[in-house]
Amino acid sequence: DTGVSQDPRHKITKRGQNVTFRCDPISEHNRLYWYRQTLGQGPEFLTYFQNEAQLEKSRLLSDRFSAERPKGSFSTLEIQRTEQGDSAMYLCASQRSYGYTFGSGTRLTVV
Amino acid sequence: AQTVTQSQPEMSVQEAETVTLSCTYDTSESDYYLFWYKQPPSRQMILVIRQEAYKQQNATENRFSVNFQKAAKSFSLKISDSQLGDAAMYFCAYRGLMEYGNKLVFGAGTILRVKS
Numbered sequence: 113d114t115g116v117s118q119d120p121r122h123k124i125t126k127r128g129q130n131v132t133f134r135c136d137p138i139s140e141h142n143r144l145y146w147y148r149q150t151l152g153q154g155p156e157f158l159t160y161f162q163n164e165a166q167l168e169k170s171r172l173l174s175d176r177f178s179a180e181r182p183k184g185s186f187s188t189l190e191i192q193r194t195e196q197g198d199s200a201m202y203l204c205a206s207q208r209s210y211g212y213t214f215g216s217g218t219r220l221t222v223v
Numbered sequence: 224a225q226t227v228t229q230s231q232p233e234m235s236v237q238e239a240e241t242v243t244l245s246c247t248y249d250t251s252e253s254d255y256y257l258f259w260y261k262q263p264p265s266r267q268m269i270l271v272i273r274q275e276a277y278k279q280q281n282a283t284e285n286r287f288s289v290n291f292q293k294a295a296k297s298f299s300l301k302i303s304d305s306q307l308g309d310a311a312m313y314f315c316a317y318r319g320l321m322e323y324g325n326k327l328v329f330g331a332g333t334i335l336r337v338k339s
Contacts, residue, residue, distance in 0.1 A: 143325060154227075154314050154329030155268075168326065201266065205327075210256060212327065214268035 116215035133218045137206030147203040229330035244300045246315030256318040263311040310337045
């Protein structure tokens with residue numbers, strides 16, 4: 113069990129640029145979640161996959177956000193035309209049964 | 224929609240003492256799970272304890288225990304014999320079983336400071 117890996121750990125980008133984050137879940141976990149966490153707040157749900165199927169998307173996930181999980185393995189979260197309000201920590205978690213394992217997150221700063 | 228409320232933005236405890244963190248939630252479901260997660264400055268969320276709503280017995284994990292009051296929709300975390308390593312942000316989280324799928328709904332968190 114190597115845990116949930118997220119890459120990169122930190123990303124600084126200029127407003128208007130596109131960014132993509134990657135999450136590698138625990139291999140036998142079929143569910144994968146993306147959350148966004150702003151400073152001093154709890155994580156907010158963005159979207160969730162069961163295997164390769166995206167089953168739920170939050171209203172927080174605007175048209176500029178897209179997530180994929182090809183082949184039910186790793187997942188990517190892309191943000192197009194980034195805005196300063198997108199600055200946050202993006203957390204990935206994978207799940208099997210009742211156990212959720214979180215990654216260390218990707219901290220995005222939009223300047 | 225489910226909501227989770229943590230009314231204590233920050234708490235302090237002396238090392239070796241006991242502290243209780245509060246959490247209330249709102250739901251129309253009868254079966255669900257409740258969790259306490261710890262997030263140290265390294266930012267990785269770590270599960271502290273889990274409670275199934277159908278179980279009346281309060282969950283316990285070593286120095287950590289909960290007081291689950293289903294009728295009151297209250298789920299507090301008690302940390303006994305506090306240690307410096309307990310200092311972190313603590314989040315209460317809810318997971319429904321039926322209408323709201325598998326996602327966790329988090330509260331805003333409580334910062335716990337441990338004084339030596």
